[in-house]
Amino acid sequence: MKTKMYSNVGWLLFLLVCCCALPYTCFCYKPGDFVPMAIQTQYHSMRSPWEDVLGHHCPRFGIDKEIVLPIPKPTGYTGSDPYKIALQIGKEKFHTPWLFVIGRLGSEIPMIIVKLSGFSTSEGSKLEQDSRLLVKKYSAGDLQGAVVKLESMPQQYIVKHEAVMKNYWDINRWPKQILIQYQW
Numbered sequence: 001m002k003t004k005m006y007s008n009v010g011w012l013l014f015l016l017v018c019c020c021a022l023p024y025t026c027f028c029y030k031p032g033d034f035v036p037m038a039i040q041t042q043y044h045s046m047r048s049p050w051e052d053v054l055g056h057h058c059p060r061f062g063i064d065k066e067i068v069l070p071i072p073k074p075t076g077y078t079g080s081d082p083y084k085i086a087l088q089i090g091k092e093k094f095h096t097p098w099l100f101v102i103g104r105l106g107s108e109i110p111m112i113i114v115k116l117s118g119f120s121t122s123e124g125s126k127l128e129q130d131s132r133l134l135v136k137k138y139s140a141g142d143l144q145g146a147v148v149k150l151e152s153m154p155q156q157y158i159v160k161h162e163a164v165m166k167n168y169w170d171i172n173r174w175p176k177q178i179l180i181q182y183q184w
Contacts, residue, residue, distance in 0.1 A: 094146040116184050
């Protein structure tokens with residue numbers, strides 16, 4: 001009788017541990033998973049609501065990637081004020097400051113560089129500089145940080161993305177396109 005009772009307690013303990021660990025692993029990112037992202041725009045002190053970004057424009061966990069993000073025309077756009085965007089990365093986990101994308105001083109086309117860092121749940125250590133190699137070793141991870149930088153687009157990207165340049169300077173063509181580079 002006692003061995004049967006210990007056997008049942010063992011199974012119950014095993015099931016309890018599995019049930020407790022399952023939700024934790026389900027909410028982790030695996031390499032290549034889409035990291036949710038939302039965008040908010042501001043023009044003339046009027047802010048749009050947060051809007052989800054389509055999956056193919058979102059970062060993918062542990063993968064460096066470049067995308068061209070379309071930005072909608074704001075209501076009442078005249079070009080007199082700067083047009084700003086803010087990004088929300090990872091299920092409302094990280095918010096960027098306002099980024100001046102149209103109407104900035106200078107004649108250069110902007111490019112957004114988003115540096116993301118991940119965290120491995122397997123070993124509990126932060127990922128290093130070249131995280132792509134480390135992320136592939138782990139089965140799950142979490143987003144630990146995001147640093148966003150707005151820079152002038154280098155000449156090599158202007159040649160590669162000529163349509164972005166033409167569209168950016170034409171005030172009648174919308175949506176505008178902004179190049180975003182995700183780095184892990």
